[in-house]
Amino acid sequence: MSNDEKIQQMQVMLDCVEDTKVLRVYLLQAKSLILNTRFPFGFTLDQEVEPRYEQLQIELAIVLYNERGAEGQSTHSENGVNRTWRSKNQILAEITPYGKSL
Numbered sequence: 001m002s003n004d005e006k007i008q009q010m011q012v013m014l015d016c017v018e019d020t021k022v023l024r025v026y027l028l029q030a031k032s033l034i035l036n037t038r039f040p041f042g043f044t045l046d047q048e049v050e051p052r053y054e055q056l057q058i059e060l061a062i063v064l065y066n067e068r069g070a071e072g073q074s075t076h077s078e079n080g081v082n083r084t085w086r087s088k089n090q091i092l093a094e095i096t097p098y099g100k101s102l
Contacts, residue, residue: 001054003027009058014065023065030060033088037095053095060091 007023034053035043049057063086075084 001051006054006058006061010062010065013058013062018065023061026061026064027057029064030057033060033092034095037092038098040097041099056091056094060088063088063091 003024006027007020010023010027011017031049034049034057035047038050038053039047075082
């Protein structure tokens, strides 16, 4: 799936027509987080997210996008309404780190 297709999917899921530059930045951040989790001993800069993790990349990018203005906040309570979001760590826990024996 191309980045443009991922951005289109994000726009539908977010129900907005956000500037694609902004969404592209969050996709790049999500890619970096996923590749760091998948390949803890390093990866190349031109490496792409594996197809099985592309939907996870979109979900993670949306979580990062939605956290704008609420960085570091894990819960929110106001007038008896409590909100809790799925954390980045919960999403990244779905990734199996790649390893090999020497």
